[in-house]
Amino acid sequence: MKELKGKVAAVTGAASGLGRSMALAFATEGMDVALADVDDRNLNSVENEIQNLGVRAIALKMDVSRGEQVEAFRDQAITRLGGVHVVCNNAGVSPLGAAWECSVADWQWTLGVNLWGVIHGIRAFTPHLIAQNEGHIVNTASVSGLISPPGASAYNVTKHAVVTLSETLHHELREKNSRVGVSVLCPAYVSTGISNSERNRPKDLPASERSAETLARQAMLKKAVASGKITADQVAQAVVAAIKEERFYILTHARIKGAIQARMEDILEGRAPRDPMKL
Ligand SMILES: NC(=O)c1ccc[n+]([C@@H]2O[C@H](COP(=O)([O-])OP(=O)(O)OC[C@H]3O[C@@H](n4cnc5c(N)ncnc54)[C@H](O)[C@@H]3O)[C@@H](O)[C@H]2O)c1
Numbered sequence: 001m002k003e004l005k006g007k008v009a010a011v012t013g014a015a016s017g018l019g020r021s022m023a024l025a026f027a028t029e030g031m032d033v034a035l036a037d038v039d040d041r042n043l044n045s046v047e048n049e050i051q052n053l054g055v056r057a058i059a060l061k062m063d064v065s066r067g068e069q070v071e072a073f074r075d076q077a078i079t080r081l082g083g084v085h086v087v088c089n090n091a092g093v094s095p096l097g098a099a100w101e102c103s104v105a106d107w108q109w110t111l112g113v114n115l116w117g118v119i120h121g122i123r124a125f126t127p128h129l130i131a132q133n134e135g136h137i138v139n140t141a142s143v144s145g146l147i148s149p150p151g152a153s154a155y156n157v158t159k160h161a162v163v164t165l166s167e168t169l170h171h172e173l174r175e176k177n178s179r180v181g182v183s184v185l186c187p188a189y190v191s192t193g194i195s196n197s198e199r200n201r202p203k204d205l206p207a208s209e210r211s212a213e214t215l216a217r218q219a220m221l222k223k224a225v226a227s228g229k230i231t232a233d234q235v236a237q238a239v240v241a242a243i244k245e246e247r248f249y250i251l252t253h254a255r256i257k258g259a260i261q262a263r264m265e266d267i268l269e270g271r272a273p274r275d276p277m278k279l
Pocket of ligand 1: 012013014015016017018019025036037038039063064065069090091093094114140141142143166186187188189190192193194195196197200225228238
């Protein structure tokens with residue numbers, strides 16, 4: 001999509017971090033924005049920030065893991081803003097833990113938000129974009145969708161799944177000769193609320209007890225996220241550019257490419273995978 005001005009963007013996880021920055025970047029481009037998040041207090045202040053930029057914004061408190069709520073979000077955006085052109089399936093959570101240490105509730109929560117949230121977004125919005133033969137879908141994965149850092153099993157599973165879901169969706173749309181584009185966003189550390197995502201955990205999916213190792217890793221993650229060199233606003237600018245240039249992969253952190261290459265080489269050479277955190 002070359003021209004964004006006057007179009008409509010729908011962003012999930014818009015109350016904080018990357019979602020908030022993407023929503024503001026779209027508004028700066030002259031787009032109206034539909035915002036969704038479980039955190040309605042912060043969502044409402046983002047709605048105000050966007051309205052102050054002179055475009056229309058609507059905000060809906062919703063849970064992306066619930067298909068009917070994502071469909072209601074689509075319906076609200078279309079009814080109140082007149083359509084949707086750019087969809088960012090972005091909401092995410094990142095509890096840590098080894099594969100055996102995560103409880104069923106940990107797995108369900110992480111898959112529900114990070115994977116089902118994207119699946120519901122694709123199912124709800126893609127037919128609308130195909131029908132208007134214009135639009136772009138941006139799915140937020142992570143570098144953890146391209147490499148497998150230890151201690152984050154559930155997170156890695158969801159992010160790898162979002163990468164292949166996005167690649168497959170891209171092929172499916174090309175097969176139909178649709179003009180709807182797809183991008184997958186794969187950042188490394190960016191200073192946002194992601195290392196504090198327990199704040200969003202539903203009460204009926206309680207956390208399992210964490211090992212000392214996981215607690216230490218959690219502290220390291222907090223530090224790494226807080227000291228991320230690339231800002232959420234810079235990531236949002238990369239997303240805007242990718243939509244305009246119709247670029248599929250959005251890799252914001254060049255230094256991580258060595259670890260991705262190492263993984264590919266290990267696969268092709270038939271070697272056991274090297275630990276990407278030790279390369
Ligand atoms: N920050 C990083 O270092 C980083 C790196 C790679 C990928 N990501 C991905 O970026 C995306 C955005 O995360 P962020 O870094 O901005 O973190 P963040 O915590 O600042 O923002 C995530 C937003 O998602 C919302 N959310 C959580 N559960 C939800 C649900 N069930 N339904 C609706 N909204 C929900 C939160 O309230 C929050 O506003 C996530 O998918 C994350 O995995 C982040």
